[in-house]
Amino acid sequence: MAPKIFLTGATGYIGGDALYSLVKAHPDYEYTLLVRNEERGKPVAAAYPNARLVYGSLDDVDVIEKEAAAADIVIHTADSADNVPSAKAIAKGLAAGHTAEKPGYWIHLCGTGILTWYDAAHERYGQAPIPEQKYHDIDDVERIVSLPDTAIHRDVDKVVLAANDSPAVKTLIVGPPTIYGQGRGPTNQRSIQVPGIVDFTLKNGFAPIQAPGLTEWDNVHIHDLGDFFVLAVDAALDPAKSQDPEIFGPRAYFFLESGTHRWSDVSKWVAAEAAKQGLIPEPIAKEIDIPRLGTNSKSVAARARKYLGWEAKGPSLRETIPEVVAFEAKKLDKA
Numbered sequence: 001m002a003p004k005i006f007l008t009g010a011t012g013y014i015g016g017d018a019l020y021s022l023v024k025a026h027p028d029y030e031y032t033l034l035v036r037n038e039e040r041g042k043p044v045a046a047a048y049p050n051a052r053l054v055y056g057s058l059d060d061v062d063v064i065e066k067e068a069a070a071a072d073i074v075i076h077t078a079d080s081a082d083n084v085p086s087a088k089a090i091a092k093g094l095a096a097g098h099t100a101e102k103p104g105y106w107i108h109l110c111g112t113g114i115l116t117w118y119d120a121a122h123e124r125y126g127q128a129p130i131p132e133q134k135y136h137d138i139d140d141v142e143r144i145v146s147l148p149d150t151a152i153h154r155d156v157d158k159v160v161l162a163a164n165d166s167p168a169v170k171t172l173i174v175g176p177p178t179i180y181g182q183g184r185g186p187t188n189q190r191s192i193q194v195p196g197i198v199d200f201t202l203k204n205g206f207a208p209i210q211a212p213g214l215t216e217w218d219n220v221h222i223h224d225l226g227d228f229f230v231l232a233v234d235a236a237l238d239p240a241k242s243q244d245p246e247i248f249g250p251r252a253y254f255f256l257e258s259g260t261h262r263w264s265d266v267s268k269w270v271a272a273e274a275a276k277q278g279l280i281p282e283p284i285a286k287e288i289d290i291p292r293l294g295t296n297s298k299s300v301a302a303r304a305r306k307y308l309g310w311e312a313k314g315p316s317l318r319e320t321i322p323e324v325v326a327f328e329a330k331k332l333d334k335a
Helices: 013-025 038-047 061-070 084-097 112-122 154-165 193-204 222-236 263-276 303-308 317-331
Strands: 004-008 030-035 052-055 073-076 104-109 134-136 169-175 178-180 207-210 216-221 253-255 259-262 285-288 298-300
Touching: 004 013, 004 061, 013 030, 013 073, 013 222, 030 038, 030 061, 038 052, 052 061, 061 084, 061 104, 073 084, 073 222, 084 104, 084 154, 084 169, 104 154, 104 222, 112 154, 112 298, 154 169, 169 222, 178 193, 178 222, 178 317, 193 207, 193 263, 193 317, 207 263, 216 222, 216 298, 216 317, 222 303, 253 303, 259 263, 259 317, 263 285, 263 317
Parallel strands: 004 030, 004 073, 030 052, 073 104, 104 169, 134 298, 169 253, 178 216, 207 285
Antiparallel strands: 216 259
């Protein structure tokens, strides 16, 4: 029988690209997709006519429990980092529908925003990262799975990690950093962070920098993230990997990164490109109070490379700036 996959977030940027990557690699698998309603599901059904759609929100826990129980693998990407009811429903459904001999596998999307907790707690916006803010996903896994409860996403992480208390459930958490590039999903193909800077720049005539402009994040191309979901699913179906506690279990916390950026540099790149395209008069970046660009998130993605053979192949963040600026200008009718 073909493996059964239950995926949330098919209409989203990350979930849509994950689905694209999975169907391309494994068109014969059985896909069940949670979408909000029939209207939202139309483009998904058109793109994936062989998939089965179920309708409901993340608060429809009975629907989610039922589908998690019936699936071999659950891939949760729809507001997955912050929605507690859906996480609890997946944990409950997987435990009810599986056994220690045939466990259910949960591939859960978090994000390295969780690593910004220190700067947020100490309001050290715009400052350079300190050494303790770098998290290596093998060497520092105990630190990562025990971050302070005040960290964003931590409440859901705890639900996912605790699901491993049932011998019928095995989890894998993936936390990507800044994601960039055009997605290949049926609905939303746009990321958030860099397009947000472009949108601000085109509306205000300058690019924003949180003073003093020293904060750093890592980044990964959306297609490389899509490839990771395929590798994770393949691992769940490979007995040699699915039983490895470094790949599935309470230590199975994966970061992904292929580059590093300062947000101030990204803003300068955006300003230069917007001016080059004639969208703003001068390539100006200004220091303002914008805390969302003022925290550090530093990760080392050793686990995916070591255990799954993941490697980044996409273009760099800087290489994609021209297309992002052009896309946002068109969206704002400025092109």
